[in-house]
């Protein structure tokens with residue numbers, strides 16, 4: 001059961017700097033929402049207010065700024081009660097009302113044939129582009145709904161669960177919100193693939209207890225040894241792999257759980273980067289590391305910003321165990337992602353509410369009539385990303401397989417339209433070659449070029465480049481020269 005008391009307890013634990021005024025405001029928002037939803041009952045049986053409360057609790061567990069928690073409490077008011085957005089604006093101000101408006105605009109995403117689905121998806125991205133906080137409230141809303149999914153008919157359960165795994169969690173991943181991503185995935189997995197869920201559950205329960213027992217002993221030894229070597233540890237604990245993540249990994253490794261070394265892992269949190277490496281050295285002195293299983297995501301972070309040291313060691317009793325070593329900031333970045341930068345900020349700067357790739361995508365989607373649109377955006381968001389550099393050292397984030405033309409359009413339309421040659425790491429490269437992580441790319445303009453070539457459509461990867469090339473070809477009437485497919 002959710003309650004105001006429980007919400008305030010979570011806030012007390014997670015917001016050490018919250019003031020009395022802020023806590024009073026939470027209570028005032030709660031009273032308003034409670035009164036607005038008075039008499040409404042959920043499909044699962046409880047009072048309706050349980051749902052906004054559950055949503056707000058998830059947001060507070062993720063340590064999101066309190067105005068987001070308040071918007072979570074109010075998120076269903078305009079749609080489900082007699083109170084309007086104007087009422088919310090009058091009572092609680094434009095910022096909170098703006099977030100609630102965004103959520104109301106996104107609406108309740110429903111699959112009703114592909115078109116409805118695409119339409120809702122488009123709305124979601126447009127709302128996200130205006131204010132990324134909206135999608136985060138949507139995640140919490142969805143997670144709470146998944147937790148009461150048992151009350152709905154089976155076909156609805158499956159639809160909502162699949163949609164969560166296809167749309168919501170890849171976006172959470174892109175925003176680096178590992179904790180919410182994992183919770184959404186596991187809540188949805190149960191309904192989306194019930195048999196596979198049971199299978200993973202059984203495998204986990206066969207193996208995990210023994211590993212956990214051994215890990216507890218190993219953590220004790222690690223703690224003692226690190227202290228003896230004067231290495232300051234902030235936290236050390238065991239963590240269980242989430243089921244959906246385990247499931248995906250099992251599929252990758254021929255369903256062989258013996259190949260999965262991070263079923264249970266030890267996590268060590270320290271103050272700074274030198275201490276991360278020092279701690280890893282000590283761990284390797286206690287237990288032998290497994291060859292080529294040392295991963296330095298501090299020197300080379302993952303595309304979504306994840307940083308950590310991972311090492312797999314031969315532990316006690318022949319158990320192979322992974323250690324993950326990182327600083328507090330890295331840990332918060334991994335769990336909270338984009339939101340980790342918002343902690344303890346009273347007001348977010350506008351720039352924090354916008355994410356450039358989401359904005360680009362939303363702009364492109366606004367004018368999108370294409371039926372294959374879903375496939376195309378999957379390429380943009382859901383694929384792996386690479387990082388390449390401009391000659392000045394600016395980092396450019398592109399989808400895997402992007403070419404110099406994609407790079408050029410990403411920087412500036414003019415640079416794409418007049419792209420003559422590309423230098424990759426100082427060597428001339430073809431315009432259709434695939435860029436690799438870490439490449440330094442320089443575009444040389446061809447002043448005589450009038451515009452993009454229709455041939456580029458055969459290999460460009462990003463929707464931005466495709467959009468600009470098509471636009472140009474439309475304007476200049478080149479369309480008749482285009483291949484009929486596509």
Ligand code: MN
Pocket residue numbers: 051075076141
């Ligand atoms: Mn809701």
